[in-house]
Amino acid sequence: MKATKLNSNRVSLQGTIQVPGDKSISHRAVMFGSVAQGTTTVENFLPGEDCLSTIACFQKLGVSIEQEGSSVTIEGVGFEGLQEPMEVLDVGNSGTTIRLLMGILAGRPFHAVFTGDESIAKRPMTRVTVPLAQMGARISGRKDGEFTPISISGGGLKGIHYPLPVASAQVKSSILLAGLQAEGTTTVVEPEKTRDHTERMIKMFGGSVSSEGNEISVQGGQKLAAARVMVPGDISSAAFFLAAGAIVPGSRIKLLNVGLNPTRTGILDALQEMGADIEVLPYETENAEPAGDIIVQTSDLKGITIEGELIPRLIDEIPIIALLATQAEGRTLIKDAAELKVKETNRIDTVVKELSKMGAEIEATEDGMVIHGKTSLRGSTVSSHGDHRIGMMLAVAALLARGEDSYLENSEAIAVSYPAFFEHLESLF
Structure with missing residues (x-):
């Protein structure tokens, strides 16, 4: 199986991105x-x-x-x-x-x-x-x-x-x-x-x-x-760059026209609770869907508990939140998220398996996962398992990886929701 070589050990990410439509x-x-x-x-x-x-x-x-x-x-x-x-x-x-x-x-x-x-x-x-x-x-x-x-x-x-x-x-x-x-x-x-x-x-x-x-x-x-x-930009796609900007040293990323529907902005609430340096600039608009720009910079993060009514508002962002948690001080607990088992993959097991390959201290539970930070990640050959959100999360994880190169199997799955993902990521280097 052909694998895509991922960029790793980045020293900073700088730039502006228009994420694709929701x-x-x-x-x-x-x-x-x-x-x-x-x-x-x-x-x-x-x-x-x-x-x-x-x-x-x-x-x-x-x-x-x-x-x-x-x-x-x-x-x-x-x-x-x-x-x-x-x-x-x-x-x-x-x-x-x-x-x-x-x-x-x-x-x-x-x-x-x-x-x-x-x-x-x-x-x-x-x-x-x-x-x-x-x-x-x-x-x-x-x-x-x-x-x-x-x-x-x-x-x-x-x-x-x-x-x-x-x-x-x-x-x-x-x-x-x-x-x-x-x-x-x-x-x-x-x-x-x-x-x-x-x-x-x-x-x-x-x-x-x-x-x-x-x-x-x-x-x-x-x-x-x-x-x-x-159609505003997809906050689920923006989440990968929000995470990258928060955890890659020396970074500042601006994301344009991101959807800010309050039923979808749980990722922003979680980032803010973790201590992320993030600024939201909402547009004045009469559109049916609210939108705005978001600026994120490298941040010192802390572990949190994510549960209850917050889960449906960030269910698709949990894989990238798990990566954020590996770079946060202390323990992050994700619970009430059994729905992850019936997504494109069993995202609980898949996230744990693939991030563990890279050195993360992460454990699966019946309805979520426990992540211990802060940990160093190492290069590895990982797989999206045909799941676009797992693939993008692992590409962001590779930015922090030390040692050997990282390779992503089944990288083509990312085209399901973000065909230009790698192009946009490389524009920040």
């Missing part, structure tokens, strides 16, 4: 544009493999979509204009694509089949298929509908009141998208608040959604209208 918002912009009436334009779209899978699926459903770089034009057909696909819908590596699209197609009176890559085949889908079946969709698949391939025949949905067993924005969004097409009211109750991009986008496209505490409700039979979507 992955979660890019997915949803294409989906909502497709089921709205009229022409939707999306700017700063993330042309990563996951979001391109979403475009490809909607094209198979009869939607005309033109994508050139970070600009996308969608000729929306409404929910009713979606057509039964002649081919299997291949979602690639994208959990967002399959789970949200199942919610949309649960309301359509035709048959569709979903598949994906090897990683998707291991990710549990019953958390989505169970509530959709309760609403009236007919679903079958491997292991009683738990894993792909999965087929769905939709239409004739009725609204439900559904308490989520786990805090998941994907599951919440899937049910709400089905609820927009169902008879009556659909209500989702979250155990902890999760990212609210779907709720914001319903409103942006002229729909109605209500929230009270942790309950989110939509009325069925809604029609959506085309919109112009400006």
